[in-house]
Amino acid sequence: MKTTSKMYEGYSDEAVLLLQQANELDDVEAVKLYDKVISSFPEPAYAYAKRGYANHKLGAFELAIDDFNIAIDKNPKAKNTIWQRGISKRDLGLLKEAIEDLEKYSKLKPDDPEAFYWMGEIAEEMDELELSLAYFESALRLDSGYEQAVESLRRVKEIIDSRS
């Protein structure tokens, strides 16, 4: 079987079949296939990113981050993988690092208000309220009708007012 997709570059036809099968399996079983593919083909980035995503969904955030690190080293412009590493970091409680990843994502995709919205949410969790406000405002500059950002901005302003 020949494939023209760039994401399968560096894998044998048999490995591509395993990667495609993994898409149809639950995450526990998919991770086993990704392990198998990675052990035979450790160079391409794709299987690391996919295993990272499966590990994230299984709640194995540290393993997910390890995989995303490898995938991003190999493909530094993989914006969705950078985003997802940020989310794994957030779920692990590494909030500052999570924001750093979402900032990196924003540089690769500067027109996405959602990144600023989530940075605002995470900054609020860190109790960095002024920073949080700035992120929500950035989200609204990109999309003035972003309801969740409007609501979060109002909420954070109220918290700041209640403390002053």
Next chain:
Amino acid sequence: MGAVVGGVIGATLGVVGVLAYNELSDNSDSEGEEPKKKEKAKDRRKRQKQEAKDKKFGEAGEPASEDYAKWKGTQKEKKDGKQGRRDSHDKKQRGEPDRTKDQIDEDYQ
């Protein structure tokens, strides 16, 4: 009703056949729908396991919302106490920020 009919045809079906017939009859309803097949224990365990997994992690390809919701609730409770958590829980949340399989694929195409 199933027991009576089962008794009548018991001579041809035998004891096991009657028990099986009664069980199937008791699962059918008065609308005359097809009787339901009994779910095997193995299949039931498999189904329950899958349901529990879907509940925890979401359907394949969908964001894993519950972990984040739980974490977020804990953070909120630390900051604002239990009432804060309840208030937060009641708010409508925007879609979760996890990427999807397709979005991850997009990076490598």
